Amino acid sequence: MLDLTEVHAYYGESHILQGVTLHVPQGQAVALLGRNGAGKTTTLRAIMGMTPARRGTVRFDGQDVTRRQPFQIARAGIGFIPAGRRLFGDLTVRQNLLLGLRGGGRSGAWTIDRVQALFPKLQILAERPARFLSGGEQQMLKFGRCLLGQPRLLLLDEPTEGLAPNIVAQLGDTLRTLRAEGMTMLLCEQNARFALRIADDAYLLEKGAIRFSGPAGEMMERPELKEHLGV
Numbered sequence: 001m002l003d004l005t006e007v008h009a010y011y012g013e014s015h016i017l018q019g020v021t022l023h024v025p026q027g028q029a030v031a032l033l034g035r036n037g038a039g040k041t042t043t044l045r046a047i048m049g050m051t052p053a054r055r056g057t058v059r060f061d062g063q064d065v066t067r068r069q070p071f072q073i074a075r076a077g078i079g080f081i082p083a084g085r086r087l088f089g090d091l092t093v094r095q096n097l098l099l100g101l102r103g104g105g106r107s108g109a110w111t112i113d114r115v116q117a118l119f120p121k122l123q124i125l126a127e128r129p130a131r132f133l134s135g136g137e138q139q140m141l142k143f144g145r146c147l148l149g150q151p152r153l154l155l156l157d158e159p160t161e162g163l164a165p166n167i168v169a170q171l172g173d174t175l176r177t178l179r180a181e182g183m184t185m186l187l188c189e190q191n192a193r194f195a196l197r198i199a200d201d202a203y204l205l206e207k208g209a210i211r212f213s214g215p216a217g218e219m220m221e222r223p224e225l226k227e228h229l230g231v
Helices: 040-048 070-076 093-100 112-118 120-124 135-147 165-180 192-196 223-229
Strands: 002-011 014-024 029-033 055-060 078-081 153-157 184-189 201-206 209-215
Touching (some): 165 184
Parallel strands (some): 029 201, 078 153
Antiparallel strands (some): 002 014
16 A cells, blocks of 8 residues: 655655665555664654655655645545644634534545544543643544544554553554554654564665564564664
8 A cells, every 4th residue: 555665755855765675565564673863753754755755756656646735645645643632722622623514524434433432532522622631631632533534544653652551552552443444554763562463574774774573473482673772
């Protein structure tokens, strides 16, 4: 579903991505692992057209999206859940969810009722301003808002960052549920153990280049991964 081929991306004159090639098959979850500063977020931004690739190709569902604008890529079916809070703090939980409804409320597989069934706490907190939510609750809201855009591919940037262990466990259950339902995912994480329990395949990114790749079940046992990530 998603193919990056020899993607190079820059911030100004700083060469961040140096020929990244990776593949995300339809219906599978792929982990992109690496330390802070390895280029994981830049990879997601390159896919979304937010930090456009200067060289190389990004293809989604067979279409070249390398030069498209971020809103066009989102409308094509890619949902991006960035790191950090990234919510409208003065709006309620329900109002934030309503903003996620694609095309002003066109029908799709994901509805507010279905999102609230996946994250029951969002129904309980529906009238609470987003700025008063805990970190875990805000992460649920970001997920729900993204799903209401009817994505066929989810890009997740450090979803476990700053979350308590029990919330991380709940998040893992949610991602496995989505994967079981056929959602395609690219998961960028420093928490290799978390990501590899969810992913089918994994890539290790270091200094803007892919160093190792393979089935997720085998990656944890590779000495290279333990050396680079300290797992």
